[in-house]
Amino acid sequence: MQQNRITKLFNIQYPIIQAGMIWASGWRLASAASNAGALGLLGAGSMYPEVLREHIQKCKKATDKPFGVNVPMLYPDIENIMEIIAEEDVKIVFTSAGNPKTWTTWLKERGITVVHVVSSVKFALKAEAAGVDAVVAEGFEAGGHNGREETTTFTLIPMVKEKIRIPLIAAGGIATGRGMLGAMVLGADGVQIGSRFVASEEASSHLAFKQMVVAAEEGATQLTLKELAPVRMLKNKFFNDVQDLYKKGPTVDELKALLGRARAKKGMFEGDLEEGELEIGQIAGLIHDIKPTEKIIEEINAEFESVRKEISSF
Template structure:
């Protein structure tokens, strides 16, 4: 038992991130059944769809699970109402001000965790009443921090700044990566990209295979004028990069992004014109595995690395 497993009631201090278009009830329940904390990603779901996924997740696992809610999306109040009505025990919030909903969620008995990209925002999350924070480094995919602080630097900064548990994220996909984060002071890890390359992830197989094919340097942080995201290089990314290079303003970038670009890429498998959000650690991923096997493998690797931290044979 550690601070994260005690807080969530899980067997392992391993959290599956609530990635848009990847984290449905199948993935969340599989991770939770394996001893980690599975999260349903509400960011790509209409309210009625979120309710359906929560109910199916509850039917598929008796273990703790949660919902990730990006605060920048519309219908947040409806998502919050559904989370409360369905008695979701744990909520992760991101991409917004934690003060907006944390107090009300806590009053209803919900455990609240907020994702941060700086020590400053970690302190604000603690002041807002959050039970823990996810310190997500620059290496991560999806919504990212403008500060471009790496996990190696961010985690100890955040750990020194707050008294609540810190969960490390960004660039972690192995047991050795998990051990490194724990040595830096984290009480657990959150992994996104590793679980995109899982059998239960709802993302398109073409996107999963593109993730496996990614090499070092194939992802870049972009759209910092809007909400920063790390993307695989494709035609859409090149168009964004060209627009930024010529000084496009946020309105022009938003028009280029349009509606449904992430769905087109990650859920429908359009590898040219879709938005392909993934972390730098994709370069270390080489196979699609069942989510439960991922949890068990990472924990086994962690235990082995703990016993032999410098043994690379």
């Protein structure tokens, strides 16, 4: 695969970013992804500051390749998390769920490459204006917390590409080489993949959750809780409880009370498939096995090259 703007920006072999997902993206997954030629990301959203420091240090020992940290800015302890990232000399930070102006300048002053995750053209332009080095445009298909615009990846990528000049990474509904090629034909310079890496051997998510992802079929996920923060999850008992509450016309406080605390940890990390919040993307219906991260990346790239040659013969 030829070098492009994303591989050059991160000094990686393939324009693939392993998403920094809560409860899945620890040092084992991030280092495995980086060692396989992608960019591995640690998911800081589910880590206390000192736990993040430990994962950064272990990741450094496990790989000599570039890796980064994904930081959802809506979480507490953001100041401590950013200080630890700087102290540990992490060179790449992906920010999400917040205003990119808040931390971009601070990070770049410390020599850190900054990427911001967006769900619309409007926010992509704001991120570019804030000085980020690249944006991840994430479509409505994606798992976990999602944009309110409900714009799908297929339409979002070319619309963002039309308006920005900085490198563009596509996310949402991508798990294969075909998906990667499609995203790049639409204008992306690279792809960020989450759900496929949940079903990897190195992901820190619970085996029971991984197995449920593998068993999922088309239509197994749905976006809900838009009044709090839109989130796509597998349909289970907790999801059904939410839908039952919606039939009564709940207040925001009633929704918060049902959600409670640590719902995602309970499901994705502890393996409670009934009461947990099981965040995953629509592409789960195309994920059929749990494999080593290296093998996943190898298969994505092999399919990408194969389909690219196939298309070029048209």
